[in-house]
Amino acid sequence: MALKANSAAMQIFVMICGILFSLFSGWFLYNIEEKAIVSEFQKDIDERAASLSREIEINIEALYTLATLFSQESTPDFHAFTTQARKTLNRHNDIQALEWVPRVPHAQRQAFENELRKSFADFEFTERKSQGYMTVAQQRAEYFPVYYVEPLVGNETAFGFDLASNVTRRETLEKSRDSAKAQATASIMLVQEHSKEKAFLAFLPIYKGQPSTLAKRKQNLQGFILGVYRIADIFASSTLNDELLGLAIEVVDDTEPSKVDLLYSHSSSTGFTIKKDISYTKALPEILGRKWSLIGSPTQSYISVRRSILPLFVLSAGIIFTFFITVYIRSITKQAFLVQSIVIEKTNELNKANKRLKKLSRIDGLTGIANRRFMDEFLDREWLRAIRQESSVSFLLIDIDFFKAYNDNYGHLAGDECLKKVGACLKEQVNRAVDMVARYGGEEFAFVLLDTHNVELIAQRCLKSIEALNIKHEFSPVGPVVSISIGYCTLIPQKGSDPSSLIAAADEALYKAKERGRNNALASLTAISAQTFSI
Template identity: 35%
Template sequence: MKVKHYWASILLLLIGLLITYALVQYSTTRALNRANQTVAVDIELYGGYLTAETQRALTLLNTLESFFSVSEVDHHTFELVGADALANYKHLQSLFWVPKVVASERALYEGVAKKLYPGYEFKTRNDKGVLITEQLRDYYYPIYYQSSRNNRAGLGLNLADGLLGRELDRIRDQGPGTFSVDIKPIFGDPQYDAEDAKNYLMVMMPVYAGAPTTVSAYQEAFRGFLIGAIRIDSLIFDYLNYERYQQLEITVSDITSPERTVYIALNEPEKGSRLLEEYGARIETVIAGGRRWLIEGVPTAKYLGLVATGQGKYIAFIGMMITLALSFYIYFLRARAEHVEEEVKARTRELSFVNRKLEHLTRTDALTQLANRRYFDEYLEKEWFRGRRDKTVLSLIICDVDYFKKYNDNYGHIAGDKCLQQIAIALKGAFSRSVDMVARYGGEEFAVILPGTVVDEAGVIARAAKAIAELQIEHSQSGVSDYVTMSFGACVVRPSDEVNVVDFIKHADEALYQAKSDGRNCGRVINLNSSDNETV
């Protein structure tokens, strides 16, 4: 009789355990599915908030631009308008007025400004990032008025230099309604060169008198630029004050440029909250100015507790009362297994990151961020065999900077390195197909592999030469131009058994030598398959 009761008790224990486990699993699955959907909805709502807030900032600056287009931009008016804008939009950090000043007007502008801001002068940054007096130039875009929440460190800074200056010139000639949005440290920020310098949304708008309709009228009616600096950290974190959002790890990145991802902000949940990456969600949203932001959210275990119904807890409690000892043991094993799994995931992520970084380093030239010689050789060999297999044409361009040694001797090696970096960006833009490879071949030499392309002097090479010319890098020691130029040598071939890779490179070198012999700043092509007419 005791034996029968013993086996009956065991049977009841097993039945109770199975029923409890099944009910808890069912309830947990429903809760996790609901939580997963909630994460996606929260990230979608957050993206909508960021889009609306940046559009609101753009609307504010459009309103100010319209006001200044019909009113004089004097110091008193700007101070009143700036103070009102800062008071009504808490994410606005600074407002700048930037007129165009020609060389003959510089002394007049600086004299007037010194009455308002003692010590005011037009400034620029040297190679070390230190503000110094701006040298004589044809025209300037100085920060003339500034309303800011903290300081006016940027007053007088000339924005007409480099890529920013060219961008301002571009939007100046586009007419009313044009603007540009970029991400950068605020002008004159003392932390401009620091690693932890804050990023700002810089909205730049040209202001015109009246309503001009042609390019010449734009330039004649142009008054200056209205620039607003939007605090991204304030914009990002202002929405995250609700308890549920504080249990989300939210990462915001700017992915507008395929060449560079800017990590803008990271909202980290409280320490000790376990992240559940398998329930993460991500969206892309387009904010003001067409900039694309990637928003990624990963919930914590506490987040799931906030959005779940909690029904599984009651079921588990009832089941635990029946099978306490066994359930405790199972819980212990599961906790240990999850801990081991998290450790494995962490180590796997670290190893994956290190492997990706190592692979990038072994394939990339440190100065220009182009493919290095080693990766060039690998890619050329791969495309050579592909061309033999598919019977397609393959082109190779070898080019170098004209009189680069004289450039280094005259301007210094730091300027030489910067010159090579600008050329690398220009060549990358000129050859932008996914199958094209631009590599640093050595020193001031670059090489371009163009599968399925027949290179000619008037087409592909002329396009590349134009991209270099548009950089307008001054080169007073050049024998062919006042600016930096390049010579190009190319070879076109349909890979076969009669020609090998070494001969292919040698012919491209010969074409480059011919271009240099013909006076530099030109290109020459050796076409080993003159009947081909495949071009891209």
């Protein structure tokens, strides 16, 4: 009897211990899985934040491109400004408008209005009343009207609008003027828009000369180059808009912590309930004096598809095997080994997935070649190597001729197919593992060639290969098929230099190649404080 009682007690003890152990194992694996899902979710938000930040930086650069028009003594006329702005907008489809906003003292108001009335009979300085309608701007000491605007179509309401009449815009103007730096406004509703989409303005101050003090900046201010950006468009153009299934994302302006402004909200297309108890905020690098953040939350669908049955399986299996442990102890040992094997397998799968994600972060999702970020890292690294070895580095910047017209007339799906074919064709033109072909952005591609003596031959080969693809393009002034323009430069880097000089030279050569009629390759002959390598 005592032995039987002891056996029963042992069985009860083993059963209780086994059940408790099974519950703990299931909870432990569930907790590990939960942490892995949260980590993956945070990584998704980090990648999308980096993508949005890059997209904004690329669009802001357009202001500095236009600033070169004002490097001369005189202010460019309406035609010169809009011509250059149109070229810039062709490369930056996310920009709503580019504008010139001069500083106009009251004494010169009539002269400024009369000058534009030669081309636009009804032009006048305007302002928006609190009731929402536009009217003639009231008298003030100085005005900051939208004097040049590209495109004018769709922005007629903004043409002549005095930014000084709006408190938000004027504060940003003054901050930009006093700091001599580009500044962005808080979110605004555009005077030319009737929708409720939010936008922001970016101001780049233009001075006479180079004033170094606050007083001289106020005195020598000519005006501002203004970029108009709709936040939804920038969001849509960044890779933020790719593969967002199961994620709800908000873009907020938290420059003033006590007054957080919701700029844009992306709702998950899955329609599942958002798990608000899991939230992650990623701050973006400062954007022209503003602090933006991404706030992400996963949906129940996002969590569910990443969960496995492993925790439940371990719990059930542990309880079942616990009943047999009193008869056959070895079975529980075997079960423990099985659980351990599954855990190791899942851990290995997670490690492999992380490696695949790291690789994907370097590849352009559409064309399958290297992306801009990976190319920049590669060029920086090889630039330093070339300095040590005194070898050459070549950079080719390639642009598809009149790609916007192709997209507009054949559709974006056809445009994507065109980009894929061009990317694949360009990749075939280099055979060495040390060289790189990358998608530079939009319809632009780039080559980084190391210690290469036949750059011109490679450029010509690219021109012929793309033309040989015979991709129909009836809307190109160059020819009946898709063609490209190439600007390139080869340097032997010197100590203290950086790759930006090489890229700038290739970009300038590309611009000149386009001016010469496109569908051609042109080498840069500009001296950039570095020894030129003969090709």
